[in-house]
Amino acid sequence: MEHKLIAFYEQTLSASEQQEVELWLEADANNKKIYDDTITIWKQAKINPEYKGMNKQKAWHQLQQQLGAATGSKKVYRLRPALWKMGAIAASVMAVIILAIFIDKPRPALYTAEAATENIKLQDNSQVTLFANATLAVASDFNKKHRTVTLSGDAFFDIAKNPQKPFVIHSGDVDVAVLGTSFTIQQNARFQTVFVHSGKVKATFQNQSVTATAQQKIVKDNSARQLKVVALQTNIEAVLKSRLLRVKDDRIDSVVQMVEDLYNVEVETAPELKSKKITSTYVIGVETPDQIIDGIAVTIGASWSKKNNRYLITK
Structure with a gap:
């Protein structure tokens, strides 16, 4: 994963890989920190030890201070210039350890439907059907206090009821919140639409908020940037x-x-x-x-x- 994050920083990923990383970053606040820390360590690892103007002894002194602060010790040791090679090795090893810790942190689960549909059963027993070219990122802390996912594309949801843990879908710039219901989200350049099949769904965009029930749809006009609730004329759930x-x-x-x-x-x-x-x-x-x-x-x-x-x- 760290290689993909670095490639994302250098902008050398394909369009689909770029979108995958963007969804991962949006799905959980901790992911942004993992990304920032990974890039920081990578940049440090690229620095040439002979780079002029670099005060190695001062840098090592600062590192010693940070380590002392972390362990509650105020004692600071200064290294002789002859020991800098060993210090550089130690710093490199520490960077690898820190990077490994970041990489081992829980990450969102990422699901992608290619040409065909993808059926997913989430940890809370909710069912999701991703349609072609759709991607779903499930937060790493899903089903602990909240149930949060991020959707790109079209999908059908059948949400397991749990009033203590609201289910929230980040769909573009619209947040869809439900307790237990079934609905379909459809995204295109002109509209974002939530078709409600059962239960109740609440959608929020900026300072607007609307609620819809079965046989209604919530429509966000991307041009007018407005939410509205519209009654469905036909039963199109099967469609x-x-x-x-x-x-x-x-x-x-x-x-x-x-x-x-x-x-x-x-x-x-x-x-x-x-x-x-x-x-x-x-x-x-x-x-x-x-x-x-x-x-x-x-x-x-x-x-x-x-x-x-x-x-x-x-x-």
Whole structure:
């Protein structure tokens, strides 16, 4: 891990590795200290012993003082210049020991879903399903006093009830707090959405806070930077879990309602088209609203247009 932290400092990681370290740093305050201490020791280890201007005897004297303070002793020993080589070796060994202590500290568990979904059972028996390209960092002190995780991407949560230990998800710049409930979090460039399937969910962003219950969703508009609660028109829990919107001989007006719920868009359909029926399958998180609306229009021989967040399907 220390090599990855150093590579992160030198900015030589890939984009996915960079994100992994960033999530690790955000998941626990102690991780930032581990990172800072690791980089400090690494920098010290790179210093050339012959570097001019370096007062070795003074540096060793300071180290002796620090050691004395740590053990309660006020006695300070000065080393002769001839002993500096031994002192340098001792300092190097100490740096390795300190680094080992930092590395052995508990770190957050990190889970990543690549192309497929990843099912996770947490220590408190909560169940999490990560969808493709999502990452979950679980705090090292999870389930002690609190239950805290950090999410990047989309995921379904079924949280074990425990009023004494609130479950908090850091999702981008929104904090989602629950006691025992099931919900899905969906993130994209325009919106962060929490779909509540059961129980109650509270979301906080800056000085805003809202609460939603089953068959509602919390939407954070990334442009307007506002939270709001919206009632769901359809039951899309199964769609969110499977990531598939399957329609079989369904009316257009019912299909577009699901699209509105899933993507936080508005879709207006010409009256003469609403009763038309289609059969198709759309992949959530892969196909965009534009692609889905286009697929619907092509299937029924219609045309469509878009203005801001509103679609119009006409004959």
